[in-house]
Amino acid sequence: MFSVSKNKCVGCGICETECLNEAIKVDLASGIAVIDKDRCSECYLCIEVCPQNAIKVIQKSLIIAIGTDDEKTIKPDDHFGMSKYFQIWLYSDGQLELLETRENSKYEEDETRIHGDPNKVKATSSILKGVDVMLGKMMGANIQRLKNKFIPTITREPLIKNALTIIKENINEIMEEYEKQERKGIILI
CATH class of the missing domain: 3.30.420.130 (Dinitrogenase iron-molybdenum cofactor biosynthesis domain)
Known part of the structure; x- marks a missing residue:
């Protein structure tokens, strides 16, 4: 599962621009990127392009x-x-x-x-x-x-x-x- 850190995301929108599936959007009210799990293909591109290292895949319980x-x-x-x-x-x-x-x-x-x-x-x-x-x-x-x-x-x-x-x-x-x-x-x- 992808998780965006509210403490690291600066709302720059690079992940939103680079996402091929339009699965990530910066919420203007919070200033934090939000990932639509239904649209996400788990290509990991958002993780690679994030300059703040704010997006992670959480696999552990x-x-x-x-x-x-x-x-x-x-x-x-x-x-x-x-x-x-x-x-x-x-x-x-x-x-x-x-x-x-x-x-x-x-x-x-x-x-x-x-x-x-x-x-x-x-x-x-x-x-x-x-x-x-x-x-x-x-x-x-x-x-x-x-x-x-x-x-x-x-x-x-x-x-x-x-x-x-x-x-x-x-x-x-x-x-x-x-x-x-x-x-x-x-x-x-």
Whole structure:
């Protein structure tokens, strides 16, 4: 599936001009190229001509965990690992599907443990088995330990339904980070 990065596309229209099937148009309201999947022949010409490297083919599926206490909003008052629940979403072919909600029951808060305790990361990792991306408002001190297993992703958007749109709009950046050996966190605004 082709994806246009809203953070890289400058609306220059080169892809639109070069497309032999007239399958790509720059949306004047957003200033971002939009690909008509029905007209696209997947010739990859748009990828080759884009001076911003804004168009990518996304073939991999990703599993995304969203930290929440109420299943509607992203945990607002603490870091990802302290969420009551993790909603597990599948990103595939440009769509997001809720697979399940996992309860964060592996780690019980112990006031004698310090912030960034390695046992917390082990507990969180076991709950998030199979997950590629962690999405929350904040990450704890264990981000250094988690970033090799997961892509720590931050959003300031409080509503999960809006955060899902932000994920889709930024899937190119998430995939680029996923493919790196040395990962860093991503901030999606």
